[in-house]
Amino acid sequence: MHDRMTNGTPFRVLYIIDDFNREVLNITVERSIGAKRVIRELQQLMEWRGQPESLRFDNGPEFIATNILDFCRDNEIETLHIQPRKPNQNAYVERFNRSYHEDILDKYLFDNLHQVRSISQHWQWLFNNDRPHGTLLGMTPTEVLLEYGKRIGDKQMEMFSTFQQDDDDGDFLSIFY
Secondary structure, three states, rough: OOOOOOOOOEEEEEEEEEOOOOOOEEEEEEOOHHHHHHHHHHHHHHHHHHOOEEEEEOOOOOHHHHHHHHHHHHHOEEEEEEEOOOOOHHHHHHHHHHHHHHHHHHHOOOHHHHHHHHHHHHHHHHHHHHHOOOHHHOEEEEHHOOOOOOOOOOOOOOOOEEEEEEEOOEEEEEEEE
């Protein structure tokens, strides 16, 4: 997704959504987001939540880049690409696109990336923890994860990570309940 700040400077938004529970795992806001940045975000998520079985991408240049395909192959992650001009193959994300656009990009004027990140992180928390989803039987993504989610490895986990937050250095931290 992309938009512009009040001074006309463009920015891009990358988000990663878990198909299982519709949880927004990551929202990254930068002036541009290339394949190397996508890989870095995926690596952080893998440290936080474990390795996914597969990743579904659209056909943007950052997602069909050799770096991404090599990363997935090296980590034994299946890559699924939606067909061009077939957004219904990625319906959860298309629905999320509309929600994010209506709730964030259409409602606010941004002067800098920090504002976009800050508002997006707050909205991400609300989306995951406070907003029931009809497709999840009226539960929030966090409630679904806590009730039905997979445990990493064979370990019993009493707590699951439920969202990430930027610290002052721009690094991601896992937040636990």
